[in-house]
Amino acid sequence: MIGREIKVFAPATISNIACGFDIMGFAIDYPGDELVLRVVEKKGVKITKITGDAGKLPLEAEKNTAGMALIKMLEYLNVGFGVEVEINKKMALGSGLGSSAASAVAGVFALNKLLEKKLTKKELTEFALKGEEVASKAIHADNVGPCLYGGFTLIRGYDPVDIIEIPTPDDLYCTVIHPEIEIKTSEARALLPKEVELKKAITQWGNVGGLISGLYRKDYDLISRSLNDVIIEPVRAALIPNYYEIKNAANNAGALGCNISGSGPSIFALSIREETANLIGDAMKSVVDAMKVESTVYISKINKKGPRVI
């Protein structure tokens, strides 16, 4: 093992998907994080380099999502070696695209690839979540799940973590716009209501049922009718200037639905043709440009495979 090296990519993920707050997410082909992992004699985890983070991420392994995930995984494996890790962040931090989950997943996926006796995705999930916890201060699997499994995933519950892979229709495209405004996940969390109206909760779980049915049936109309959030979006929209203008632009350009990605500020829209996905990107960007805010648009199919060796 000593001296072996591997380079991997782990994708960005869109969590919540409108109605599925905290329980659903999907992976996209692009962007994502890259990670190089080397097996070394010295036990433990050493992060040798991080690029693309504008110096914001800590090199101390136990404060880094990939680092902590690998620490937990090595502890479990109880092996006679350690790892050195180099992380290349290929998406902005705090963008709402599951950046911290991507690094954690990249780490455990890379190490697993080098093992003779591979761990299951379920086991890797547990370690990646320990890493993700470093960044989000709470266990949320709606980025780690889709990042590791690919496609649409449902986090049915947490005791234990129960990840269900939902079929991903081939025709789906995702358009993401990342306006360069800062939203702290912790602030976005603080905005959440502690209690919600039962009536709204019923509307929400009807839509969850509809979205999941729509994905199983490849019923794009049903997916579109279900892509609504009556609980979280009304609160978090306030964090993104002109959010509803951006959303309307996406819907008018032909989106099946448009909503906040994770805790934002990125906004995603689903559609079923590449041409439409491009039009949606242009339409959203026009609104953000008019605000004199920098932004990046990503257009991608749904990533069905999760992380990969590069």
Place this chain on the structure above:
Amino acid sequence: MIGREIKVFAPATISNIACGFDIMGFAIDYPGDELVLRVVEKKGVKITKITGDAGKLPLEAEKNTAGMALIKMLEYLNVGFGVEVEINKKMALGSGLGSSAASAVAGVFALNKLLEKKLTKKELTEFALKGEEVASKAIHADNVGPCLYGGFTLIRGYDPVDIIEIPTPDDLYCTVIHPEIEIKTSEARALLPKEVELKKAITQWGNVGGLISGLYRKDYDLISRSLNDVIIEPVRAALIPNYYEIKNAANNAGALGCNISGSGPSIFALSIREETANLIGDAMKSVVDAMKVESTVYISKINKKGPRVI
């Protein structure tokens, strides 16, 4: 048309299905209501006879669920005839098995069968809901939907009513026990919290996603893990003496899950073998017998067809 007569059966339904409060239900083969409909010259709806209701149901058409459903349907059709209806209630009123929905569905299904130009199930749903409203004072489609469509149905939303048929695995059996205690739907509704913890709502919609996925995948383990209700059951269980003892008896006898049917007092349990379904019935009945409460047990496969001509 005048003089034509038809006799139909419409099935009992289990609404809510644990996690799917107000949005899910399924039909069972047995029990159900029977209805005879005759086309007569005189316009309007006349209920000639109701049996099996212990004299509790009104003969006035506009106060009867089947009567009102047919009034609305005839108004819409704007035809030159009326109907006479005889209703044979084959299940107890207020049992939590969708008795009022069954009569309403039986009425519109019967009339539709006699029409040359048939209405769609979607159209029939609207009229049946108008009938159901007479009894429940509110529009709830989680009994009408499965009664009319058969199998498991999701009511995604209400504006307009959006009923999604969910695949029904062949192996499923349903055991129902109806303990003869009275629960008024209006009282059961009054108990409902106006607000629920966001955390619990998230657990609930995770389970809705899991239940629907389990039905699509025929994954009985997943169905079982998802058959939980953290919001309504804790409140309504108090209306049914020894509810948790009955539920534990069902689960110990091999149920995938057990919960309150509709607003109770009936309790349903799902399982995947007829033998198990019978054992569950025995186990639940033992608990109720020990309470010196009369009860009826129904064991049935899931009814995939909805109403039928008999």
